[in-house]
Amino acid sequence: MKKTAIFTALAAVALAGCSAQNSDFSTTQKAQIEKIASQYIIQHPEVLIKATETLKQQQLAAQNNEQVQAVLQHTKQLLDDSTTPYVGPKDAKVNVIEFFDYNCIFCSKISPVVRDLQKANPDVRFIYKETPIFGMRWESSRYGADMGNWIFAQKGSKAYNTFHNAVYESGEVEGKLTNKEVDKAAKLAGVDVSKFKSDNSFMNNLQLFGELSFRGTPALIVMPTQGANKDNIKIIRGYDPAALKAAIASVKAGTAKAPTTSKS
Numbered sequence: 001m002k003k004t005a006i007f008t009a010l011a012a013v014a015l016a017g018c019s020a021q022n023s024d025f026s027t028t029q030k031a032q033i034e035k036i037a038s039q040y041i042i043q044h045p046e047v048l049i050k051a052t053e054t055l056k057q058q059q060l061a062a063q064n065n066e067q068v069q070a071v072l073q074h075t076k077q078l079l080d081d082s083t084t085p086y087v088g089p090k091d092a093k094v095n096v097i098e099f100f101d102y103n104c105i106f107c108s109k110i111s112p113v114v115r116d117l118q119k120a121n122p123d124v125r126f127i128y129k130e131t132p133i134f135g136m137r138w139e140s141s142r143y144g145a146d147m148g149n150w151i152f153a154q155k156g157s158k159a160y161n162t163f164h165n166a167v168y169e170s171g172e173v174e175g176k177l178t179n180k181e182v183d184k185a186a187k188l189a190g191v192d193v194s195k196f197k198s199d200n201s202f203m204n205n206l207q208l209f210g211e212l213s214f215r216g217t218p219a220l221i222v223m224p225t226q227g228a229n230k231d232n233i234k235i236i237r238g239y240d241p242a243a244l245k246a247a248i249a250s251v252k253a254g255t256a257k258a259p260t261t262s263k264s
Contacts, residue, residue, distance in 0.1 A: 064235060065230070066213060067212055067213055067214075067235050068230050068233045068235065069230070070211060070212045070213060071212065071221055071223065071228070071233050071235070072228060072229075072230075072233070074208060074211060074212065075223075075228060077204075077208055078095075078097050078127070078208075078221065078223075079095060079097075079127070079223075079225060081204075083149060083152075083153065083201055084127055084128065084129060084149075084152075084205075085127075085128045085130070085148060085149065085151075085152035085157065085160040085164070086125050086126060086127045086128065086157060087118060087125070087126045087128070087157050087160070087161045088118065088121075088122065088123075088124055088125035088126050088157075089122075089123065089125055090125065091225075092123060092124055092125035092225065093123070093224060093225055093226070093252075093255040094121075094123070094124045094125070094222070094223075094224055094225070094248065094251050094252050094255055095124065095125045095126075095127055095221075095222070095223055095224070095225060096114070096117070096124060096125070096126045096127065096220060096221070096222050096244075096248060097127040097129060097220065097221040097222075097223070098114065098126070098127070098128055098129060098218055098219070098220050099129045099131040099205065099209050099214060099217055099218065099219040099220070100128070100129070100130070100131060100217050100218050100219075101131060101132050101133050101134050101135075101141050101145075101217050102132070102140065102141055102144040102145070102167050102168070102173075102177055102182075103132075103134045103137075103138050103140065103141045103144075103173050103174055103175060103176075103177050104133075104134065104173065104174075104217045104218065105173045105174055106217070106218055106238060106239040107168075107173075107217050107218045108168050108171070108173045109239050110218050110239050110241065110244075111164075111165065111168035112168075113241045113244065114126065114244075115165060117244065117245065117248060121248060121252070123252075124248060124252070125225075128148070128160070128164060129205040129208070129209070130144075130145035130146075130148050130149055130201075130202045130205055131145070131202065131205045131206055131209050131217060131219075132144070132145040132202055132206070133206070133209070133216070133217055134175075135202075137175070138175045138177070139179070140175075140177045140178055140179055140181075140182060141177075142200075142202070143179045143182055143198075144167055144177065144182045145202040145205075146196075146198045146199065146200065146201070146202060147163070147182050147183075147186055147193075147196060148160060148163060148164060148167075149199070149201045149202065150191075150196055150197065150198075150199070151163050151186060151189050151191055154191055155189060155190060155191060159189040159190055159191065160189070162185075162188055162189040162190075163185050163186055163188065163189035166184070166185035166188045166189070167181070167182060167185045170184075170185065214237070215237075216237070216238065218236075218238065218239065219235075219236070219237055219238075220235070220236040220244060220247075221233065221234070221235055221236075222234040222236070222244070222247040222248055222250075222251050223251065224251055224254065224255050227255075232250075232251055232254045234247035234250065234251060
């Protein structure tokens, strides 16, 4: 059978499947069409593979659109929470928001990438949402998150950055991180750990993490401070250095092109 006939048959199957009331084909004809379609897929499995890939892309696009809308709804929590640690200029035009857990191996892997991007982009604000998703499994996740927020409140961005990097530089992840190692990083940041007080402020981040429909860490958002929309919000799920670097460049380029609003 010629390809045109086969594709016609496949189209007919699709039409028949879309409408339960389709009476253009008899039971015998439908059976023949289904047989032709099945044989074609068996002989050309790449068709099924391509269809599966297309479906995955459509699902990812739908998921991304939903998350972007959620980001727009939670912009204030993402950008204007005074208790959230950040590194970089407070009045930056571009922001990188990271949700992470100190016991997460992929968060550990992306940590030096983020550190290098900080140095390469001193005009970008990096916002750190302490999100101990493994807190129920490993107490050091909760302890590290609380310590990080406390250090930022006590000493500010520079001390927090020292602490944050030191924890990941320990190389202890997936339950191997101890409270003692967290204390060691805190001391490097110049704080007296005997004065530390836990406040579980990370709970707000965990809630926000869920409302944004993230399923794992690291989860990163790159977005402008002003004029955020569906086209200039970039979401990176998991360890993807290339995507993160490209997202920062893209959003920075967009803000550079954006017209300035003059004050009257």
